[in-house]
Amino acid sequence: MTQDLSKQSNRLQEGGRIDRSKPLTFTYNGKQYKGFDGDTLASALLANGVDIIGRSFKYSRPRGIVAAGAEEPNAIMQIGSTEATQIPNVRATQQSLYAGLVASSTNGWPNVEMDLMGLVGKIGGKMMPPGFYYKTFMYPKSMWETYESYIRKAAGLGRAPKENDPDIYDKMNQHCDLLIVGAGPAGLMAALTAARSGARVIIADEQSEFGGSLLSSKEMLNGKPAAEWVKDVVQELSGFDDVLMLPNSQVNGYHDHNFLTIQQHCTDQFADRAPNGQIAQRLHRVRAKWVVLATGAHERPLVYGNNDVPGCMVANAVSTYINRYGVAPGKDLVLMTSNDNAYRAALDWHDAGRNVVAIVDSRKNPQGTFVDAARDRGISIIVGSGVIEAHGSKRVSGVSIAPLNDAGDAVVGPIIKMAADTVATSGGWSPVIHLSCHTGARPVWNDEILGFTPGATYQKQLTAGAINGAFSTAQALSEGVKVASDALSQLGLAKSDVALPETEVVEEGKAMALFHIPHTKPTSKAPKQFVDYQNDVTAAGIELACREGFESIEHVKRYTAMGFGTDQGKLGNINGMAIAAKMLNQTIPQTGTTIFRPNYTPVTFGAIAGRDCGELFDPERYTAMHAWHVEHGAKFEDVGQWKRAWYYPKGNETMQQALDRECLATRKSVGILDASTLGKIDIQGKDAREFLGRVYTNAWAKLPVGKCRYGLMCGEDGMVFDDGVTSCLAENHFLMTTTSGGAARVLSWLEIYHQTEWPELEVYFNSVTDHWSTMTISGPNSRKLLEKLTDYDVSKENMAFMDWKPMTVAGVPARVFRISFTGELSFEINVQANYGLHVWKALFEHGEEFNLTPYGTETMHILRAEKGFIIAGQDTDGSVHPFDLGMSWAVSMQKPFSFIGKRGMQREDCVRENRKQLVGLKTIDPKAVLPEGAQGVLDPKAPVPMPMVGHVTSSYWSANLNRSVAMGFVKGGLNKMGERVFYPLADGRVIEAEICSPVFLDPKGERQNV
């Protein structure tokens, strides 16, 4: 097959898992390139010979791709072909290539300034050691804001879109016997073992294909290329109903009790916008009986001078690009290693027909299968040496190699310079222990493998393969079987037979502990040796932090920002710790450990939010009459989750005009309120009455059947938290009402006392809030209106104030309560909610002649304020007891049981003089309406801070009284009737008010008693 590879200068003629029959065009920094299906953005960029993919954060140095997976620190891209579909900070090594992909590099500064910044980085960089900003920008003080604005300009990698996200994301709850993280040899083997035994298995892998390390190596299993074995296993797994296979899925968080989150990329691997409204990403919330971490290992680069010049890579990444993507990211390779394993990169490079300049091995006498293979190929191996420095600016042009001492911490001979365009390094492998740390386990240093392995945990967690330091394929496969078998036996499932595939025999020599390659100059003077690329953390920086006294590794990390990038130090943390340890003359485990927190890799906010946003962010609760309110133009108020009609403007009415109309109509004739949202609790049992007496502040022992009573509910501290009317339906049967927002809290309050304190009381509580539609008709004509709809005698004689009666209203059986929150003659009609709208409409059919006017919560608030009735939550705030509210009439201190709140309201501070007390506030200017929340003072001329006496809780324009009405707290207010309070407002006005009774209208209560 002939392909036009001319534009992909680094693409090999053959090999890789890409589909060469599917070329794809993509755009990077405004220029079009070609790649193949199966590429990542990173492999396609490398194939096209793109060296610089970004500039570094602090020093603005050119950077290239160094790795091939989640550990990549540099290749952080902006993706998106339209404004709304911009995605910041996509790691090119994890982004599948798709046709039309648009990517650009993300730099701290605009492109035009890039070169300038590079220059600034070179010169100014010397003045920017770690923590430099703590040491400067302080003087003069007034300049800090200016300094800061420049600092902020440099912030950030990519950018957020300016338009709202068109994609949708969702969540799915999953349960399984085994969640296997990682589908490399260990994970696949574990999955196969478990699946064959009938276990419920989820296996997730961050890559687009299962296989892990097997996809990028030339290993043979059962005598065939490993990828074929992978294919067979995947095929078998897909045949099990109870196996869920999730490629393109990162397990990002491991939470307590084996709860894990997986971010599955559904469509964003092949489009920046999900086609046809499909789900872009799905967040799986998994509860697993057992978790198998088969997460593998990341290769550790070595730290040497100018190790950030494009062309410096991790050894294994070189192999991956060659074997998996058919890309050789350069021509002349120098490999530096402290171990045998990395030789494979040189072998792959050589076998791809490229030139291996040399293998530089820090060990004096390397021996093993791969070393032999290199020698067989005639590759030059320079032993006992290291690459101390790379040369070049925008691409590696050569290296300096020098002999090292046995400890690997000093240069002990002359430097040789060699030309090369690629430097691959390996300091060994770091197990990917991230998830194992998330629930608090501290990793343990293992000297054998020179890395941290998972610490002890009580989570039901098993680990297999390279995460344990079992780096060979043979070990990984057998550990996979073992952990699955262990889990199966714990789950009580019989283990079925699984044969281990046959692996090649590989001898590897001992690796050397090497992290930081010495230079001929001291670290502080040597060319920059980067430890954490993304945050420009250097070996010199770490040494400086230690010299300055930052001795804890946590201090070092925080001072230098090591590990705080979007890669969370996957490549650099251990090198950094090793450098700090050496500086502090300690071992690595003495220096500390490295703790990782969720997420393993960054997770899209939208995916975490799922569908719980927009109209589904929080339930909107509706009453049975909601559609009517909408139809009649109501404005709504949010009360808890309820949508309550607030007011009903007509035509061009302003809010105040609508309220005036509603208020006047109600007091003159009749108004109607949808009160269905009030909490309602059915209380039954022979001890119901006793219970009420314990939770309310007043007496309930003698409330007769057919009567209603208002009650205050307090906490043990004596502070009011809810109120409402409770009616005696029958001797052992009550209906309690609560505030709309307090219903759930009150029911829970009753239950906790019943279940934990007084289980001996025979009483049951059941919520009937939703069962009853409640409509309050209020006003002098409310009786006449009701009489039109019922045959029942609702006269004063037969149905007195605070009575309730069963009757039929508009053909529907109803419970009607003669209670009033407006001070008017009122009837609260309750019918089963399926008939609420019917009755509501019937009232309007008969209400026309009375000008029946619907009113909302605002008019309700005004009407009750005219009467001085409180609203719990508005006129109370958790710091006031019934006496503060002037409601001693609602407290019965004589009850035999010490009701909830009684003791609390008698504490020293609760009975002191001069507490804030709720009073009426009559503005001297009747037209002036006090703002709710205004703070009162006795002396408006007092200097700031002014002594305040209390705030306005409720304040309205009263159309009925043609003046303002208000309530508020005033220190000692109940004894200050007639005195003045001043309210200095933000606009400079001072409103003066007289302290008065809060009952502005009908103080004798005659209107409601007709």
Added chain:
Amino acid sequence: MFHIYCPHCCEYREEEEFHAAGQSHIARPLDPDACTDKEWGEYMYFRANPRGIHHELWVHAAGCRKFFNITRNTQTYEIKEVYKVGEKPSVVADEAK
């Protein structure tokens, strides 16, 4: 994210179905009126708040609505046992033994 065994539903459920309701076994004084301010304040507010074994009241809010007790290690978050209201824990902190 706790996985909590409800002793009434007799199975494990997700934490989202439950609410924590504070320290267990804080009995309301039988004669509040006889309590001093100090005693009453301690009943209302003062808590052991241990680092380690803790007995706490939870409610299966979205499930059976029953309150019950959990003995949990507040450091590791391991749940040691669950038991019904009125029962005594079998796992207690070392110094409480």
Added chain:
Amino acid sequence: MQHYSGFGLLKHSFSHHENWQRVWRNPTPKKKYDVIIVGGGGHGLATAYYLAKEFGVTNVAVIEKGFLGGGNTARNTTIVRSNYLWDEAAHLYEHAMKLWEGLSQDLNYNVMFSQRGCLNLGHTLQDMRDIERRVNANRLNGIDGEVLDAKQVQEIVPVLDCSDRARYPVMGASWQPRAGVARHDAVAWGFARGADAHGVDLIQQTEVEDLIIEDGTVVGVRTARYGEIRADRVGCVVAGNSSVLAKMGGFELPLESHPLQALVSEPIKPILDTVVMSNQVHGYASQSDKGDLVIGAGIDGYNGYGQRGSYSTIEHTIQAIVEMFPVFSRVRMNRQWGGIVDTCPDACPIISETPVKNLYFNCGWGTGGFKATPGSGHVFAASLAKGEMHPLAKPFSMFRFHNGALVDEHGAAGVAH
């Protein structure tokens, strides 16, 4: 103490930064101090600094079980504001605010205090009433603040969704222009460096295993690493671990230690110039100088010393952020973490004498301690120096939970911050 400045940086760059002095010593403790501070977080270090600098008590040790500033100082979302409702709290936090305003210069350490303003959004009528009440109280107490309507809010934060599309549309906000954020680690390090320079011994990696109490009076502490260390007065400033220390003193505190989680996004280009908080939608966000969106919400409902919480809390927080800022949907969450916050029943701190003579506690800051760091340290230092509580600290006695004189700041504390 080596003076820090831009000139100093330039000078040291010529010697390749090899000659910077240690920021603090690593001393072996003496047998006895005038004052021991248990807890080397921001508050403890600030206490030590002001004891030495303002009150002349330099024979002081700070004993820290881990590393300096490694607890909640290192784990908070760095918001600084003083717009509290009640006079007692407002005066305390405003005292801190005034110290913040000169702190970098006072410490000669740039704590990067950035007064970019803070919005507390209102979404319901009751929210707006509460905002009016609080802002009016702030104004009459001499604390800056304004009530804004939705349009004004939109002008300050263009990326905030102020439309009616929202489930709980923004109705307005309180706005404190002097509020902002600071660099949390720098605060601890700056105070530590300052305290050390005044002779305070900072003893790290040393856990206090017991308090030494003789005849109802504390006379020192017992440590695993150095044995007994004596002192005339002991101040405990150990946040989430306060109940553990109180138990050593033989008493309980009205505290519960809860996990408080926070998270950051990946760094993105500047998009959010101020701090935005919402109690109703339940989340808050600001953007760090590095570009991370720094996000938090409320505590987890259970007690926890594990420095982690439940995922559902993170989920709800991010739902709130995406609801408030729909353009953040494609931004990605980088990292989350948790602190242990010692919450008080009235959402106010305890700065107090205790049942043990000469033993003082400064704790209960709950979710809002960072913003008070200099103020807390200053009043606690004054109290420890004189053996008598500073007037600003008096209302925050632990004994208010006996007599009922609580300072209920749940409204103003709202979402954790």
Added chain:
Amino acid sequence: MSDVTVEAMEGKLVTDQLPTGAIVGESPLHHSDLASIAKKGPQQGGVHFHERKLKGLLTLRCAPSAEQLAVIESLLGVALPMQPLTSVTTDAISVRWMSPDEWLIIVAGEQAFEIETQFQEKLTGHYALVNISGGTTILDVSGSHVVDMLKKSTPVDLHASEFPVGKVVSTVFAKSGATICRLADDKFELVVRRSFADYLWLWIQDASREYGLVVKA
């Protein structure tokens, strides 16, 4: 009219709450006009949705003695399911275990009062029977993708091995709650509160979108 019945035996109130005559009740999803959607909307899809409306729903609270159990069985025609999370379903009546002292009884709408009356007459001792018909509705969801839709909505494990036919759980459903009973392999009953019904209907439409939603009259 003298059709108002007040029974206050045992000190409790029982009233017939249903109108006589031609007044038709309006279920919580009345305003969504499901009938039209059923007629005009898609006829094929992975999730089927049906509001089983205007049923009689009663909450029984009781810690039953043997004697009470026998009476209850005779009144309901089925024994109370005493094992946690179990249920009984017959053509005439469904009983769902809700809590150790709570059951949900589902009957035809007009039978609720009859049962209330009979309990009032025959069952003695401590118990509460509460009519919640107006505050509750039943959503039947079924189809080849019903489990997928439910997995987006509730954290309980719906695998047949953990959630067999007949199992009933009360749990979190989206940001509300539901009592879920498995009626068949691919059919579930959701009992939800009236005021949340519209939200849940929106949620279910959204969660079903990728599978196709069929509304059944």
